[in-house]
Amino acid sequence: xxxxxxxxxxxxxxxxxxxxxxxxxxxxxxxxxxxxxxxxxxxxxxxxxxxxxxxxxxxxxxxxxxxxxxxxxxxxxxxxxxxxxxxxxxxxxxxxxxxxxxxxxxxxxxxxxxxxxxxxxxxxxxxxxxxxxxxxxx
Amino acid sequence: xxxxxxxxxxxxxxxxxxxxxxxxxxxxxxxxxxxxxxxxxxxxxxxxxxxxxxxxxxxxxxxxx
Numbered sequence: 001x002x003x004x005x006x007x008x009x010x011x012x013x014x015x016x017x018x019x020x021x022x023x024x025x026x027x028x029x030x031x032x033x034x035x036x037x038x039x040x041x042x043x044x045x046x047x048x049x050x051x052x053x054x055x056x057x058x059x060x061x062x063x064x065x066x067x068x069x070x071x072x073x074x075x076x077x078x079x080x081x082x083x084x085x086x087x088x089x090x091x092x093x094x095x096x097x098x099x100x101x102x103x104x105x106x107x108x109x110x111x112x113x114x115x116x117x118x119x120x121x122x123x124x125x126x127x128x129x130x131x132x133x134x135x136x137x138x
Numbered sequence: 139x140x141x142x143x144x145x146x147x148x149x150x151x152x153x154x155x156x157x158x159x160x161x162x163x164x165x166x167x168x169x170x171x172x173x174x175x176x177x178x179x180x181x182x183x184x185x186x187x188x189x190x191x192x193x194x195x196x197x198x199x200x201x202x203x
Contacts, residue, residue: 076164076167077179078170078176079166137170
């Protein structure tokens with residue numbers, strides 16, 4: 001790999017303009033999710049408008065999720081390893097939590113829609129994973 | 139894997155941040171390599187050796203030898 005060109009690419013991706021655009025798109029996507037969640041309440045289930053709001057939320061969520069994945073390309077090899085370990089922990093940990101609740105639900109716990117618990121659990125476990133990995137390589 | 143990165147960097151009078159910029163990696167990565175908590179990939183190891191004008195085996199040494 002050409003060290004010089006790799007360094008230049010790395011620098012160009014870290015400019016304030018790039019960071020501002022990155023944050024701006026994420027904020028807009030988050031606002032779309034909130035607006036669609038509020039807007040859909042005005043319409044009955046099964047209406048075209050409600051389906052439209054649901055799809056808008058889905059697309060905005062996809063943007064919020066894909067953007068950090070794109071950001072991974074701009075990290076160096078150690079940072080990528082840290083992120084891989086953190087994402088693996090989040091993926092496996094969320095799976096374990098969900099399946100544990102599923103098993104306990106059959107045995108004793110009340111029925112619960114876990115749709116809105118999955119993302120917070122993943123993000124929380126990802127943060128924990130990053131902290132653990134950073135500590136390991138400190 | 140053992141390495142002489144800290145010594146070589148000190149000889150040049152560079153900080154970890156200086157070396158990180160020259161290698162296009164983070165300071166965290168330089169520190170992790172110096173403290174031997176992270177073994178760099180072969181391309182990065184070659185970049186390091188080239189930067190210090192050394193052979194790769196003059197910078198890195200297998201822990202098994």
